Amino acid sequence: MQLMRYNGNLHRINHIFISHLHGDHYLGLLGLIFTMHLNHRTNDLHIYSHRGLGEIITTQFRYSLSAPRFDIILHTLTPDRQEVILENNQLTVTTIPLKHKLDCSGFLFREKPKPRRIDKDRIPADLSLQQLAGLKTGADVVDEHGNIRYRNADLTHAPRKSRSYAYCSDTAYDENLVNIVQQVDVLYHEATFMESEKDKAEETKHSTAAQAAEIAMKAQAGNLLIGHFSARYKELDPLLNEAKVIFKNTELAQEGQTFTIEE
Amino acid sequence: MQLMRYNGNLHRINHIFISHLHGDHYLGLLGLIFTMHLNHRTNDLHIYSHRGLGEIITTQFRYSLSAPRFDIILHTLTPDRQEVILENNQLTVTTIPLKHKLDCSGFLFREKPKPRRIDKDRIPADLSLQQLAGLKTGADVVDEHGNIRYRNADLTHAPRKSRSYAYCSDTAYDENLVNIVQQVDVLYHEATFMESEKDKAEETKHSTAAQAAEIAMKAQAGNLLIGHFSARYKELDPLLNEAKVIFKNTELAQEGQTFTIEE
Numbered sequence: 261m262q263l264m265r266y267n268g269n270l271h272r273i274n275h276i277f278i279s280h281l282h283g284d285h286y287l288g289l290l291g292l293i294f295t296m297h298l299n300h301r302t303n304d305l306h307i308y309s310h311r312g313l314g315e316i317i318t319t320q321f322r323y324s325l326s327a328p329r330f331d332i333i334l335h336t337l338t339p340d341r342q343e344v345i346l347e348n349n350q351l352t353v354t355t356i357p358l359k360h361k362l363d364c365s366g367f368l369f370r371e372k373p374k375p376r377r378i379d380k381d382r383i384p385a386d387l388s389l390q391q392l393a394g395l396k397t398g399a400d401v402v403d404e405h406g407n408i409r410y411r412n413a414d415l416t417h418a419p420r421k422s423r424s425y426a427y428c429s430d431t432a433y434d435e436n437l438v439n440i441v442q443q444v445d446v447l448y449h450e451a452t453f454m455e456s457e458k459d460k461a462e463e464t465k466h467s468t469a470a471q472a473a474e475i476a477m478k479a480q481a482g483n484l485l486i487g488h489f490s491a492r493y494k495e496l497d498p499l500l501n502e503a504k505v506i507f508k509n510t511e512l513a514q515e516g517q518t519f520t521i522e523e
Numbered sequence: 524m525q526l527m528r529y530n531g532n533l534h535r536i537n538h539i540f541i542s543h544l545h546g547d548h549y550l551g552l553l554g555l556i557f558t559m560h561l562n563h564r565t566n567d568l569h570i571y572s573h574r575g576l577g578e579i580i581t582t583q584f585r586y587s588l589s590a591p592r593f594d595i596i597l598h599t600l601t602p603d604r605q606e607v608i609l610e611n612n613q614l615t616v617t618t619i620p621l622k623h624k625l626d627c628s629g630f631l632f633r634e635k636p637k638p639r640r641i642d643k644d645r646i647p648a649d650l651s652l653q654q655l656a657g658l659k660t661g662a663d664v665v666d667e668h669g670n671i672r673y674r675n676a677d678l679t680h681a682p683r684k685s686r687s688y689a690y691c692s693d694t695a696y697d698e699n700l701v702n703i704v705q706q707v708d709v710l711y712h713e714a715t716f717m718e719s720e721k722d723k724a725e726e727t728k729h730s731t732a733a734q735a736a737e738i739a740m741k742a743q744a745g746n747l748l749i750g751h752f753s754a755r756y757k758e759l760d761p762l763l764n765e766a767k768v769i770f771k772n773t774e775l776a777q778e779g780q781t782f783t784i785e786e
Contacts, residue, residue: 261524281586283557290553294546298754312586319582323544323575325625362588491561 263292266516270296271303275346277353278309279429280364286313290320297328308335308345308353310363339363342440356440358431360465366428368441374523376416383415420523426481430488432462433471438478445521447476448513451486454493454502469499473506487513526555529779533559534566538609540616541572542692543627549576553583560591571598571608571616573626602626605703619703621694623728629691631704637786639679646678683786689744693751695725696734701741708784710739711776714749717756717765732762736769750776 263270270292278286286309296305307313314334321327335345337355340363346353349372356366375396383392391401401410426441428449441447452466461468469486476484484507489496496512503510511519526533533555541549549572559568570576577597584590598608600618603626609616612635619629638659646655654664664673689704691712704710715729724731732749739747747770752759759775766773774782 281583282589283553283583283587287550287554287557287583291546291550294550312582316579316582316586319575319579320544320546320550323579324546326545 275306360430368426370424371422374419423521432465445482447481448485450488469502473503476507484510485513538569623693633687634685637682686784695728704742708745710744711748713751732765736766739770747773748776
């Protein structure tokens with residue numbers, strides 16, 4: 261329903277990453293699969309989750325005497341270990357072990373290095389497709405004897421930045437995260453509580469806004485998004501301010517908002 | 524989410540009736556249970572459903588390594604048979620066998636006869652509690668010799684009307700319904716299609732708006748609510764008009780609307 265409300269395009273969703281099997285983190289998935297089915301989806305849907313989700317999905321479909329028209333390919337995560345779970349031409353997705361009450365993983369999305377950008381105004385007309393492809397990887401243009409005809413730097417601009425995003429859902433404060441999310445462009449880190457409820461955070465294996473900011477600061481993240489706030493907080497500014505004292509570039513992750521990561 | 528949006532009070536929900544296990548008819552239940560848990564519910568929750576829902580719920584809780592703080596009491600429906608599944612001082616709830624692609628039942632809610640209403644302006648001050656209770660059941664007030672002191676009709680008004688509501692979710696056209704929902708105050712009957720898609724309705728075991736109206740007319744229902752419209756209909760007035768030709772007191776069941784049944 262939220263995807264519909266914010267004009268999300270279901271057809272563009274091919275990979276879904278579920279951090280852990282608490283209801284607030286995956287119950288909407290079943291309705292989403294059902295809606296994709298009604299919308300005549302045929303493309304494979306890849307779902308990454310800890311053990312159990314397959315049984316949950318198949319139990320539901322068994323009793324509905326139906327099955328989706330598309331294939332669901334379930335990738336089972338390994339708890340407590342970093343692993344690359346998806347790699348294609350554009351990016352890699354790596355798990356981030358989190359400390360919660362049950363198997364729980366965050367996800368680190370890193371774009372691969374991008375091609376150098378050819379300067380259309382300076383490019384000679386006689387270059388072959390192969391030479392153009394070479395320029396994008398950083399090669400100079402050479403003649404048949406291996407002599408440089410054009411230097412790469414004269415015909416291309418630096419590639420766009422490869423962006424990265426780390427999603428750290430439910431977790432207790434864990435300094436091991438600092439290394440894994442080092443210099444990430446955007447870090448999402450849960451901030452269920454404020455420091456005044458630090459005991460409650462420890463007991464329930466959640467973090468405070470200050471702790472989220474601590475991780476962002478130590479990891480030298482570009483920006484921090486905090487979310488997953490306890491319903492006890494009617495106002496969210498105190499959480500934001502608590503984090504900002506430690507890490508200035510903090511924003512509240514509120515439903516329906518869009519954040520652009522510059523290339 | 525819809526309950527929240529329309530200010531539904533979760534604490535007042537103690538019985539939930541699920542007609543069948545297609546996703547659009549029960550997937551929200553799991554989020555609702557989860558929300559009730561977060562809201563510190565302690566009262567029992569009774570759920571009425573065909574076989575399978577218990578396994579679906581327990582599978583989810585098994586993998587979340589958690590359980591709700593309240594008891595869920597699951598009542599398994601018998602397919603293809605009318606049965607009283609709930610009876611208390613106020614009402615009875617009876618299943619309505621429906622014709623769909625899997626076990627599917629509607630629900631008939633009938634209020635029990637209500638007490639006669641005592642006319643406070645005419646009631647003598649010296650009546651005992653027992654005599655007052657007797658008046659509500661229709662008894663006269665008699666003296667110790669059995670002689671009538673006051674006629675019931677002089678001290679009371681007729682009871683309020685006992686209301687009834689039949690919920691017939693997904694079903695092919697089925698004349699057997701006519702008897703079961705005879706003279707119900709409000710009949711909800713699905714109307715997934717229009718007559719122009721009658722073949723599609725038969726194939727998918729759904730009904731047309733005209734068929735829903737046919738049942739309402741033959742059952743002499745007070746009002747008809749039609750719903751469960753196929754997403755192909757961007758405008759719903761044609762469905763409403765198709766039904767109204769056959770049964771005038773028809774309304775569209777649209778999310779968030781409230782219908783009052785007069786006593």
